[in-house]
Amino acid sequence: MKFVLNELKERGLLKQFTNEEKLKRAQDEHSAVYCGVDPTVNSLHIGHLVQLINLKRFQDFGFKPIAIIGGATGMIGDPSFKSEERQLLTLEQVDENVIGIKKQLKKLIPDVEVLNNADWLKPMTLIEFLRDIGKDFNLAYLLAKENIASRIEKGLSITEFAYTMLQAYDFYKLYQTKNCWVQLGGSDQWGNITSGIDYIASKIGNANSKACGVTSNLLTKKDGTKFGKTESGAIWLDPSKTSEYEFYQFFLNQDDQDLEQLLKFLTFLPSKKISEILEQHNKETFKRLGQKELAREITSWVHGEAGFSKAIKISESIFSGKLNDLSKEELKIVSQSIPSAQVQSNLTILEFLVSSKIASSNREARELLADKAITIQDKNDFIESDLIDVKYYAYDNVVIVKKGKRKYFSIVCK
Numbered sequence: 001m002k003f004v005l006n007e008l009k010e011r012g013l014l015k016q017f018t019n020e021e022k023l024k025r026a027q028d029e030h031s032a033v034y035c036g037v038d039p040t041v042n043s044l045h046i047g048h049l050v051q052l053i054n055l056k057r058f059q060d061f062g063f064k065p066i067a068i069i070g071g072a073t074g075m076i077g078d079p080s081f082k083s084e085e086r087q088l089l090t091l092e093q094v095d096e097n098v099i100g101i102k103k104q105l106k107k108l109i110p111d112v113e114v115l116n117n118a119d120w121l122k123p124m125t126l127i128e129f130l131r132d133i134g135k136d137f138n139l140a141y142l143l144a145k146e147n148i149a150s151r152i153e154k155g156l157s158i159t160e161f162a163y164t165m166l167q168a169y170d171f172y173k174l175y176q177t178k179n180c181w182v183q184l185g186g187s188d189q190w191g192n193i194t195s196g197i198d199y200i201a202s203k204i205g206n207a208n209s210k211a212c213g214v215t216s217n218l219l220t221k222k223d224g225t226k227f228g229k230t231e232s233g234a235i236w237l238d239p240s241k242t243s244e245y246e247f248y249q250f251f252l253n254q255d256d257q258d259l260e261q262l263l264k265f266l267t268f269l270p271s272k273k274i275s276e277i278l279e280q281h282n283k284e285t286f287k288r289l290g291q292k293e294l295a296r297e298i299t300s301w302v303h304g305e306a307g308f309s310k311a312i313k314i315s316e317s318i319f320s321g322k323l324n325d326l327s328k329e330e331l332k333i334v335s336q337s338i339p340s341a342q343v344q345s346n347l348t349i350l351e352f353l354v355s356s357k358i359a360s361s362n363r364e365a366r367e368l369l370a371d372k373a374i375t376i377q378d379k380n381d382f383i384e385s386d387l388i389d390v391k392y393y394a395y396d397n398v399v400i401v402k403k404g405k406r407k408y409f410s411i412v413c414k
Contacts, residue, residue: 003027004061008216010271011264013054015187015215018197022212023182026063031210032180033058034066036117036170038074039097040089043238044104046227046250049298050219050265054184056109057268064113066180067105071098071118073166076159094118104237108302113178117170129162133169136202137195147191164195171196171211172203181210190215219265222257237302243333244303248311251295252288256281259290267297321402324378328395335398335410345397345413349374350384356411358403368403375402388413 004027008014017023026033035051037044044052059065074094089097102114142148145164148156174180183193193213200211219227235250236242254262259281263274281290300308314333317326323334343355350365353374359365365384372380376392376399393413394400401409
């Protein structure tokens, strides 16, 4: 079987690894592999996708996948390359977030074993932590870690300083109880991962340790900006936070220059298939064939075929202007994805267009109506005295307006 590191190298994913021979042995003996996520919110976002997809890649190469949700470490916060300390969450918030994230992980990787490090860290007393963990970490060793050193000048609390030791203990716990020899992470996790490997070696002896680690390159755009950050905020995996349609559209609208990396990092398509897609895409870039393939692959994995079909249905309805084919639920998704405003109910169409700022003036509103450029419920032959009342509501008290061929607005009538 192909070596998993070669797969990561081929895709441009591989950043660092600790010991190639140990990794080969881990693959040959089907050890477990894990990555962790702290439950700072109740949903994962697309920034988590690279590591989750890597976890699935390792599973495809014979490893047993484990995901740790930091029910304990999430109450502290990882200082790695963060400019300031995280705001601490309450126990209730963390527990709620753990439930949401566990559900998502099981959906994405059905065979993954999901563990909560609160199960073994919370019962530990301070004295036990200091004696059983703290005594194995030299202060100079920790201060030399780049993820810690980068925060010293800006301020680093004892709370955050302890984070890398707790994550190291997580790795040791899985190594001892779950036959887990490999930890995965982004390149910003190198310090935490190597701390775990060194801690395991201190406990069982370096010659006996099979522990090893792998980090991947962080996903950034060609212009250097962080992938996944938008003006409206994060792109969530929870459809109640980011609808399947918005999720699909986000990937559909990626720039050509980022396409190859996104296909390699975020899909399971073989490299040969990706080359074929890019070759076809570059012949007629205006058709956005590459983006469509990217959006289809990642939307189907995160939201299933049903979610992908919903995204396509909404996209096609908006493109064609035939919103009447959509259900109430789908119309709500459309409304949440387009510019919105509130106006009084029972206005004339002229008053409605100006109050909602769809038109900047009475003059522009009259021109739009004369050109039949305003469509509501498939009607575009308005006269300026027509009332916009309940018969034009798409659902509840919401009116969806099409201006011209492509612009849509969601207007709430109070």
